Amino acid sequence: MPTSTPAQVDMGRSSDRPPTNPLDRFFRISERGSSIPREIRGGLATFFAMAYIIVLNPIILGSAVDKFGHHLDGGQLVTATVITAAFTTLLMGVIGNVPIALAAGLGVNTVVALQLAPRMSWPDAMGMVVLAGIAIMLMVATGLRERVMSAVPLGLRKGIAIGIGLFILLIGLVDSGFVSRIPDAAHTTVPLQLGADGHLTGWPVLIFILGALLTLSLIIRKVAGAILISIVAMTVLALVVNAVADVPAAKWGLTVPKWPGNPVATPDFGLIGKVSLFGGFHEVGILTGVLFVFTVLLSCFFDAMGTILGVSDEAGLLNDKGDLPGINKVLMIDGIATAVGGAGSSSANTCFVESTAGVGEGARTGLASVVTGLMFVFALFLTPLATMVPAQAATPALVAVGFLILAGSIREIDWSDFTIAIPAFLTMVLMPFTYSITNGIGIGFLSFCVLRLAAGRGKEVPVALYAVAAVFAFYYLMPALGLL
Numbered sequence: 001m002p003t004s005t006p007a008q009v010d011m012g013r014s015s016d017r018p019p020t021n022p023l024d025r026f027f028r029i030s031e032r033g034s035s036i037p038r039e040i041r042g043g044l045a046t047f048f049a050m051a052y053i054i055v056l057n058p059i060i061l062g063s064a065v066d067k068f069g070h071h072l073d074g075g076q077l078v079t080a081t082v083i084t085a086a087f088t089t090l091l092m093g094v095i096g097n098v099p100i101a102l103a104a105g106l107g108v109n110t111v112v113a114l115q116l117a118p119r120m121s122w123p124d125a126m127g128m129v130v131l132a133g134i135a136i137m138l139m140v141a142t143g144l145r146e147r148v149m150s151a152v153p154l155g156l157r158k159g160i161a162i163g164i165g166l167f168i169l170l171i172g173l174v175d176s177g178f179v180s181r182i183p184d185a186a187h188t189t190v191p192l193q194l195g196a197d198g199h200l201t202g203w204p205v206l207i208f209i210l211g212a213l214l215t216l217s218l219i220i221r222k223v224a225g226a227i228l229i230s231i232v233a234m235t236v237l238a239l240v241v242n243a244v245a246d247v248p249a250a251k252w253g254l255t256v257p258k259w260p261g262n263p264v265a266t267p268d269f270g271l272i273g274k275v276s277l278f279g280g281f282h283e284v285g286i287l288t289g290v291l292f293v294f295t296v297l298l299s300c301f302f303d304a305m306g307t308i309l310g311v312s313d314e315a316g317l318l319n320d321k322g323d324l325p326g327i328n329k330v331l332m333i334d335g336i337a338t339a340v341g342g343a344g345s346s347s348a349n350t351c352f353v354e355s356t357a358g359v360g361e362g363a364r365t366g367l368a369s370v371v372t373g374l375m376f377v378f379a380l381f382l383t384p385l386a387t388m389v390p391a392q393a394a395t396p397a398l399v400a401v402g403f404l405i406l407a408g409s410i411r412e413i414d415w416s417d418f419t420i421a422i423p424a425f426l427t428m429v430l431m432p433f434t435y436s437i438t439n440g441i442g443i444g445f446l447s448f449c450v451l452r453l454a455a456g457r458g459k460e461v462p463v464a465l466y467a468v469a470a471v472f473a474f475y476y477l478m479p480a481l482g483l484l
Contacts, residue, residue: 096326101354257389
């Protein structure tokens, strides 16, 4: 079972003779210490870990109305979500050659649905997303985005990686129903509780617990394909349990494990290309329009930055300086994905932290992303089958990978230097506590700059990091200033 920490992965390993398999040569599979079966398993594991987006994104966008009272069609949203995820993930695999999958970003789609759409039409809102993607591409082309990422010190990068590990762990626990949000009506300051009512009850939670124990046990036993084996086994068990016990659909959450009567679905491409680049500025004005684009850009920029660093670190793809070779291609594809998501009306597409499920299976190259992208292509016509895997069967992978990321990175932070230890700590805890990668990075950057200045070490902070910290300070002050 390839669950090595980055330090254990031999990036320079290759045979004396170059590989004869053209697929191996193109993706540099042997060079990165992987194999084609491992890449295929990794791609499948990532797909099943993030397949929930096929259901969730249409719910988030479809439940909102624009300024003129228009809803987006649910069937068209499913097609838009799947086709943009397939295209951008395949692009990342073939050109970026990293095991990172992309789809409509959670958080950004909420901004589009709740902040942009109520002030303009849906095409106008999606136009704002396209403009944010273009801005990101320009930042990559000028080298600005890479300079910002290179300015982040190694300790803070490790904090980002750990924060993502804790974040996906929390996602797994929440999506599975192992923990749940306490309603505001309860009038308590405690935000989460065990199970749905403070207790672990019901078949779906048992499926998750069994899946987590199976996944971790297989990992300890170093069984190849541990994560994928667990997902498949728990899906089968969930199908049986749901058929025999007749579990209420609400207990499963978004995805009910039930064999569909008709596994084939006809895609509806009606939303593709329904975008107005500058119509939103006529509705809200130039200043507010620019701030809307800035909000989308900031979320996409730093969510993707954290994910790219975290996934690449866990996959052992970073060099001795903590940089990802060929990162400009990865960053450019991420910018393209933001624009493509807007053009396809699925909201901005971005890198998914669930890619760590594939890395945990051994994925080290873009071939895994190609497999994930092809699974999205199949899902375009077989959506009922793709959405048959319940969260309780897929989320144990996130729990296991969250631990592996934490174990692989926490010892590499210099805890004796408080000017890096405190920002790293804030970064890693605020990502799950605020349910946002961007918030964790923002607070980490701001606290790092302030603490280095307080320690009289301000000259050690790169100018690019001061600039980013200033941008975050402005971003957090925008509501107080009445700009949002």
